Amino acid sequence: MWFGCLYLQRCICCPTFTSANMNLSSNHAPSIVDTVFHRSRMSMVLLWLGLFGAPAAWTAQLLLSEPIAAYACYPYRTPLPAPIWNGLPVMLTTISVVCLAVALLSGVATWISWRQFVKGHLADEARNRFLAKIGAVSSFIFIVAIIFNICAVMLVPPCGPWF
Numbered sequence: 001m002w003f004g005c006l007y008l009q010r011c012i013c014c015p016t017f018t019s020a021n022m023n024l025s026s027n028h029a030p031s032i033v034d035t036v037f038h039r040s041r042m043s044m045v046l047l048w049l050g051l052f053g054a055p056a057a058w059t060a061q062l063l064l065s066e067p068i069a070a071y072a073c074y075p076y077r078t079p080l081p082a083p084i085w086n087g088l089p090v091m092l093t094t095i096s097v098v099c100l101a102v103a104l105l106s107g108v109a110t111w112i113s114w115r116q117f118v119k120g121h122l123a124d125e126a127r128n129r130f131l132a133k134i135g136a137v138s139s140f141i142f143i144v145a146i147i148f149n150i151c152a153v154m155l156v157p158p159c160g161p162w163f
């Protein structure tokens with residue numbers, strides 16, 4: 001569906017679009033001929049996903065797993081020898097694997113965005129290349145952190161002490 005900007009010579013809300021870029025044929029919705037703007041928008045989405053995806057996945061893993069495990073083992077401030085739910089390790093492993101998949105997706109997005117900005121020499125491309133490198137480092141660190149949390153879930157008994 002097309003909202004606004006149809007009959008203007010120069011679009012106010014989208015300064016990169018002009019009537020020369022649009023197909024204004026009758027009985028058809030206008031289509032954008034120049035897709036450079038959309039490609040750059042998509043590459044920025046990949047860049048931000050690569051930069052913040054893995055830390056968000058690790059944070060989600062901690063914010064979901066820890067309260068569930070705490071409630072299953074200490075429901076009323078009294079420690080239990082076994083969790084309330086029999087499937088607690090399966091739930092925690094599922095949460096961790098989903099978060100690992102999101103973090104790996106973030107790493108792939110970082111790789112794709114870094115490959116897009118490798119050959120650029122403009123100031124914006126240098127900035128984006130730097131952000132992609134930082135995203136790669138961040139994704140690697142948080143993927144390792146998620147893997148360590150998965151190892152803890154699989155190796156430590158559900159309601160047992162850590163030490």
